[in-house]
Amino acid sequence: MAWTVRALADELHLRYEGDGERRIARVAPLERAGPDGLAFVSRNSYLDRLASCEAGAVIVAPEHAERVRGCALLADNPYAAYARAAQLLHPLPGMAPGVDPDASVDRRARLAGDVHVGARAVVDADAEIGAGCVIAAGACVGAGARLGAGTRIGPGVVIGADCALGSRCLVQAGAVVGSDGFGYAQDGESWIRIPQIGRVVIGDDVDIGANTTIDRGALDDTVIGDGVILDNQIQIAHNVRVGEHTAMAGCVGIAGSAVIGRRCTIGGAAAILGHLEVVDDVHITAMSLVMSSITEPGTYSSGAPLEPNARWRRNAARFRQLDALARRVGDLERRDTGKHRGS
Amino acid sequence: MAWTVRALADELHLRYEGDGERRIARVAPLERAGPDGLAFVSRNSYLDRLASCEAGAVIVAPEHAERVRGCALLADNPYAAYARAAQLLHPLPGMAPGVDPDASVDRRARLAGDVHVGARAVVDADAEIGAGCVIAAGACVGAGARLGAGTRIGPGVVIGADCALGSRCLVQAGAVVGSDGFGYAQDGESWIRIPQIGRVVIGDDVDIGANTTIDRGALDDTVIGDGVILDNQIQIAHNVRVGEHTAMAGCVGIAGSAVIGRRCTIGGAAAILGHLEVVDDVHITAMSLVMSSITEPGTYSSGAPLEPNARWRRNAARFRQLDALARRVGDLERRDTGKHRGS
């Protein structure tokens, strides 16, 4: 899959300096890239490494072109250009169109002509599979589900009945889209299950990580906007709405009916309670718990910092006395003020 | 699947007011329900919306019957009645009895006559599958496992060998029941695996969420009581016992040999350490960590609250000085008292 520097530059709409016929075969780290390797520098702190870099080409900001020893590809956003170049050099594995003889595809499913369905995959009645989709080995697509063009679902993925994914989505192994939401009415000590009749509706260019789960809505749909990226082991409950281009790191949990804005980032293992709203451009740091709506953009955190266990035990014990401690300080202040007034 | 109001009332043992022949086809939100829609009001704050509601029927408490414009179904617990009505109007999808030709069912497995086994599902030797069970596509039922009547397991679910589920359980896609518990003896720096020879034993009417995992016991069984409901991505370790009607939200983790009482609720992403006991009627809020036994019913919490990151950094840094701060306050108090005594 080698590209000339010139061809890469053309495809990515970048200028370059140096030998345009140089052949590039792979991306590689700055320190280890060889003559057929493409590296990048996006932070000034790495510029010094260019002096000893043997990469065939390096993507840099235009003002640093002269520091590159091999070819320089010039980009205002070198990291984004690198990502696009890497997609050209290392495309997702091509999957031959066709249905594996060991797959089970219902005859009422509608598959575009160039779809790949792997061994032991199951596609149920009335599912609609867009052009160029890949359904990997062992994946299950439920009745009436829809995959937009170019969407790929990994091994063992389950797409529930009537759920819809847009185009160019990438779903990693073991993810579940469209499980029943966790909805119950309490009657005495019993929980009465409430049928979950909404769907999951996912936009275009959405990535979903391995073993992530997204529940279908109770009445309305659970909705994931265009360009959202979700890491592994995330749990999205019923009727959540996630705005466009929001990113969530691994192990995040979003409770039912939460509405998350656009361009948010949610750090790993953070959780957001249900029935609240987070506006656009909010950033939540790792393992934080969002207990009420966030109405202003910005970065938010919760938690207490890591310490050696012996010290932590002493400090944590004091946390339980914090309100009392604050009152004691208030008492001291009042007596201190009284004394000043009295003196 | 339309029902008349009269038939619904009969089936649910409710009184009604209005036209009993009105046909109801679906549940719907109060604001959007049409003439064939059924809505409900369980909180007084929603009563005002009844004036403009166009639902064919609304379930309300008896004292609010006159505020309903269409038919009124009268229930002391409108939400529970709504849940039951929704089950009638939106039953789980009927699955034709029979074994899909693409399923693999061991000839020594015992299936009741009206069981559905989907494509690519696997049922191993001596498994016992009760009447009306549904084993969805790609699910695996291990050797000697037992499913009670009417239990449904979703796509890709794995039920380990010899594990037992009661009747009317519902297991969502990707859940694993009966993986090996995490039991090891340390020998120098090595971990020696301890065979996990217990089972998982699950009661009747238990719901298990997508990608939830329940480990088999080391010697004794892991036991989940009747009527327990578990959301997605929950981890239940070996030899845990969960009491009847306890509910756990997504991403909860329960460590080995913990004993959880009845009618508890465990909030999302909370964790309970091993070898401890939580009595009946305990409620744990989201992302709390239970580090020792809880002997009194009530609601418990841990953690520190969300703040803008800049403020959080300052406060979190002070957490590390909390014990020292408390001592400083103690010193001030002693000196203050000394002064008072001295003056």
Add this chain to the structure above:
Amino acid sequence: MAWTVRALADELHLRYEGDGERRIARVAPLERAGPDGLAFVSRNSYLDRLASCEAGAVIVAPEHAERVRGCALLADNPYAAYARAAQLLHPLPGMAPGVDPDASVDRRARLAGDVHVGARAVVDADAEIGAGCVIAAGACVGAGARLGAGTRIGPGVVIGADCALGSRCLVQAGAVVGSDGFGYAQDGESWIRIPQIGRVVIGDDVDIGANTTIDRGALDDTVIGDGVILDNQIQIAHNVRVGEHTAMAGCVGIAGSAVIGRRCTIGGAAAILGHLEVVDDVHITAMSLVMSSITEPGTYSSGAPLEPNARWRRNAARFRQLDALARRVGDLERRDTGKHRGS
């Protein structure tokens, strides 16, 4: 699967006292073991129970041999000896070598002669499966993946293309090894996917829990050392390196490029941020968040302790005022000192 006490002692290189011909069929708890049962005592606090114990044999430290009523197997580390004895008495279920007729094995895959491939399992081209491996029902082994001798992967497990596991690994149901890492470049509000071309490379004797996920590296590999044990629902991001014999409890998350040392233990639901280093012999308690590198062995914790909700609310509210409170105490101290100086 009965063993005589003599045969167990020989196999485990232990001394014994009592009737060497006694037949032992199973391990059992001290309180319930019968004449064919094997129990153990590893803590002195359990020694009193030996008086009423009816076990056929008990593993104890040599100095306690005389307190055992039946046979005594003598071991310096009774718990480790028990684990090994349990492996002899309760071996992993034997799986008949051979490929199930309902499995899909690519003809270019290379399988050693005594491999078991279960129903509906998929083994892709150029996969290399070592002697004695077990690939359970519904598992998928990707193209070019390698399993060392004696490795067993459970139902529904996914091993990604080109990933490598060592010998004698045990992977529980639903685990995913080799999903794409979560790597994106930001371009305006869009996320540009970066191809993940590294592998996951796993050593010998590694155990991986149910629904645990391990991402492949971006450029370099994600590496799990020999003897590592991972519980269920763990997330290991791309380019993480985990040192030999480290153990992680359920629901742990490790962010990208973190380097974890050897012999560490990571408590349940703890998380470790990316691009940091944790040295050997570090122990992290449950639900702690590691936000920066740890350079000294020891035990570390974070978080605030569990309390009744009403008290927790008061204390947590004060957490938000902690920096201000510390300043107020500083003010009081300064005024107090001033007064002392003034007096």
